[in-house]
Amino acid sequence: MTNIQTNGVTQSVRPLEPQPAAIVVGASSGIGAALVKELAKRGYRVGALARREDKLDELVAGIKGQTLVKAIPHDVTDYEAIPDVFSQLVDELGGLDLIIYAAGVMPNVGPEEYDFEKDRQQVEINLLGAMGWLNLAARRFQITKSGTIIGIGSVAGDRGRKGNPAYHTTKGALATYLESLRNRLADSNVQVTTIKPGFIDTAMLDGVEGTFWVISPERAAELILNAAEKKRQIAYVPFQWRFVMLIIKYIPSFIFRKLSV
Numbered sequence: 001m002t003n004i005q006t007n008g009v010t011q012s013v014r015p016l017e018p019q020p021a022a023i024v025v026g027a028s029s030g031i032g033a034a035l036v037k038e039l040a041k042r043g044y045r046v047g048a049l050a051r052r053e054d055k056l057d058e059l060v061a062g063i064k065g066q067t068l069v070k071a072i073p074h075d076v077t078d079y080e081a082i083p084d085v086f087s088q089l090v091d092e093l094g095g096l097d098l099i100i101y102a103a104g105v106m107p108n109v110g111p112e113e114y115d116f117e118k119d120r121q122q123v124e125i126n127l128l129g130a131m132g133w134l135n136l137a138a139r140r141f142q143i144t145k146s147g148t149i150i151g152i153g154s155v156a157g158d159r160g161r162k163g164n165p166a167y168h169t170t171k172g173a174l175a176t177y178l179e180s181l182r183n184r185l186a187d188s189n190v191q192v193t194t195i196k197p198g199f200i201d202t203a204m205l206d207g208v209e210g211t212f213w214v215i216s217p218e219r220a221a222e223l224i225l226n227a228a229e230k231k232r233q234i235a236y237v238p239f240q241w242r243f244v245m246l247i248i249k250y251i252p253s254f255i256f257r258k259l260s261v
């Protein structure tokens, strides 16, 4: 048993952790909830976190079998609580092999709206919360020389679109942060996968117009876990978005700003 220190918190690390254990942050609905179910199906012990306790309880109650699913109500903007919740969960799960950061918000923003509170909320949840959680996992995995980190970004982070400047910024920044983690941890046998979903049929898509290639959160969860298992660095979900974004990324700005993409 080895003790490691991160952000003033001591956690114990066992060299051999034979059963897979995963944490999903942002697990009460949509993609995160589907990931918890898929992980349980694949034999993982899972820690599931989000603010809505009733939704987490429903999720746990719906999971059949012997799998341990530990739900903890948590607000990712309570940054000071993260190290203790992380340590508690890792101890209860008996280790950690995989962490997925799925928490995110995308408030409706009008074309003439520049609302700092909405922007701050998105930076705090979509980006800072990810750093709070994934830094701890990264340090642990660096020491154990194993583990997988998955961050749920978005195709919306590939360009600075007109729609919601803060959302595009947080998803772009998340992708850069994950790339940095991948490069830092490359010599430590740690897998870091950035997921860029297109349109997934969740509450976040309510009221969004012009959607296409919409897939269910359950299908998205399968594709996300498969991508990490195949050690993909970046995976568009579903895959055809890769080709769309390849084109979109290279549209010159003076044309891009005239489009409604």
Ligand SMILES: NC(=O)c1ccc[n+]([C@@H]2O[C@H](COP(=O)([O-])OP(=O)(O)OC[C@H]3O[C@@H](n4cnc5c(N)ncnc54)[C@H](OP(=O)(O)O)[C@@H]3O)[C@@H](O)[C@H]2O)c1
Residues within 6 Å of the ligand: 025, 026, 027, 028, 029, 030, 031, 032, 033, 049, 050, 051, 052, 053, 055, 074, 075, 076, 077, 102, 103, 104, 105, 106, 125, 152, 153, 154, 155, 196, 197, 198, 199, 200, 201, 202, 203, 204, 205
């Ligand atoms: N749906 C899409 O088409 C789409 C496309 C691209 C990317 N994404 C990304 O996919 C991720 C999941 O979104 P979704 O589509 O599944 O939408 P969703 O059903 O609204 O899920 C969002 C999750 O984030 C959690 N969350 C939000 N604020 C939180 C906070 N302060 N603390 C802890 N958890 C928090 C929510 O739980 P609580 O509210 O209970 O806290 C919920 O579990 C997001 O990062 C989103 O940006 C979605």
